Amino acid sequence: DVQEFKSSFKLLISQGLRASTQIVGSAVSLYCISPSLATLASLVIPSIIAGGTVFGSVLRKLSRQAQAQLSTSTGIAYEAISNIRTTRAFGAETKEHEMFQNEVNKACELNIRLGIGIGVFQGLNNLVMNGIVLSTIALGGQFVSQQRLSAGDLMAFLVATQTIQRSLTQISVLIGQAIRGMSAGARIHEYQKLTSSIPLEQGIRIPFHSMLGQVQFSNVGFAYPTREQQMVLENFNFTIPCGKTVALVGPSGSGKSTLCSLLVRFYDPINGQITIDGKDIRKFNATWLRSNVIGMINQEPTLFSTTIMENIRFGKPDATDAEVMEAAKLAMAHDFIQLFPDGYRTVVGERGVTVSGGQRQRIAM
Ligand SMILES: Nc1ncnc2c1ncn2[C@@H]1O[C@H](COP(=O)(O)OP(=O)(O)O)[C@@H](O)[C@H]1O
Ligand SMILES: [Mg+2]
Structure with missing residues (x-):
């Protein structure tokens, strides 16, 4: 997405700027040559642009769908290949292949529709632009025969309309690019907007050697943000006196790991509070809490690609x-x-x- 956005932006700035200045410059010279012809053109062209904008927004929606579908299909391939042992062990190659094929086919269909849409858009655009040249010649020819316009002025007018036509065609191609760039940009922006709900840098620390380590959960209620209706903990109270070794035992899914996640503040409880030595852990500096106070080993630890x-x-x-x-x-x-x-x-x-x-x-x- 970043790459897509970058190249669209570059194209829009370099070519878009040139095309639009050419349009403005040529429009001014059209007015100087023949105000009546230019007025006519200025009535036709905005309605064409309006039509183009509507068409463009339909294409933009289609483009977004196609991009999303493509990432769904790559996701399936990535999963099947990165878990190749599981895929093999279950003899699931054909099934995974079919699933991938299915999603790719959907992406293919969407992209064909998008391609046809862009093709129709550009075709119509060419048709309209050439129509403008033809009608200029027809109307201008009449003006010349009535001696309201010199032949030289008509030629100059034609060159200017052609410059406008070429620039507009270029802009219609650029609009396609801009559509892709904007949907890429929107996705990037979504990520940029995300902020951390638990700040890493603020908060107090307990001075070295003065921590006792009494952990207390008081009336803690918690549900995972992705599953808000399922309360994992409700009115949960429990104390670990300092210096004690405690093991939590319970059926799978009863909330043991959740307690640990709350203690290191991967999440904050919805109700109640967790304290260490009587202080709410929300007051502590989160980085300090995680790196200096609590050591945690995950059920499925991850090693980094190093020694x-x-x-x-x-x-x-x-x-x-x-x-x-x-x-x-x-x-x-x-x-x-x-x-x-x-x-x-x-x-x-x-x-x-x-x-x-x-x-x-x-x-x-
Ligand atoms: N990241 C998560 N998002 C949503 N629900 C979760 C998540 N992790 C665990 N749960 C749910 O919370 C409950 C408690 O899970 P957990 O604390 O991992 O249990 P366990 O006692 O086996 O360690 C389970 O019902 C589980 O499905
Ligand atoms: Mg667990």
């Missing part, structure tokens, strides 16, 4: 190699890491060697 050493250092960038190894020993990762031919320098993650699910969790710890 194991750097992955472990992710939580404390200034840790020495010895500290990293010490941490690995505590997480019972040191032994298997040493067995890798490259040891701690093994590159893991998406673009490196994959490790087992359990090994990944230990590296994350």
Whole structure:
């Protein structure tokens, strides 16, 4: 979208500017040559432009649909290919292929309609423009024979109308480009408008060594923003006294992981409050809370495409190699890491060697 927007913008500025100045300049000279002919032209041309604008808005809508459909189909291909093992394991190649084919066909149909629309638009445009030249010659010829216009002026008038015609044709092509550019721009703008609902930089910190670590949930109510009608927690109260180790046990989907997400403020509760040492966690600096107070290991941890050493250092960038190894020993990762031919320098993650699910969790710890 950014690329599309950029090239449309460039074209519009360079060619659009030239075409529109040519139109203005030629229109002025038309008036100087023959006001009556020019008045006629000025009545016809605006109505053509109005027609073009209406047609253009229909095309713009179609273009937006076609773009959206195209990204749906690429999404399916991306999913099937990036999860190729699952696709293979279920023998789902044909099914995925058909699904992709289906979506591509829809995109194809929309793009054909768009192509036909743009073709009709440009064809009509040419027809009208050439019609203008023909009627100028016919009408102007009459004026010449009545000696209201010299032959030279008629020629000059024709050249000026042709310049206008050429510029208008160019503009009609540019309108197609502008339509695509504007729908790309609208999508970019949607992302730019997004703001973080939980600011990262503001808020207080508890001074080092004076935190006790008493966690309390009081009357907490929460529903995920994407599923507002399902309350995951309602009037939830619970306390973790400082220094205690607590495990939460419950059926799948009962809200255990949600509690952790609330504690690190991936979300804020809808009702009630969560406090640490009696202070509402909404008052804390979110970055400090996440990086200094709460350590969190996801159920499905992600490793970055770099060495194991750097992955472990992710939580404390200034840790020495010895500290990293010490941490690995505590997480019972040191032994298997040493067995890798490259040891701690093994590159893991998406673009490196994959490790087992359990090994990944230990590296994350
Ligand atoms: N990102 C999410 N968006 C919407 N609903 C979610 C999301 N994550 C979890 N849920 C729902 O919230 C409920 C609690 O989920 P969770 O806390 O992950 O359960 P668990 O106790 O198994 O960790 C479930 O019903 C789940 O479907
Ligand atoms: Mg869970």
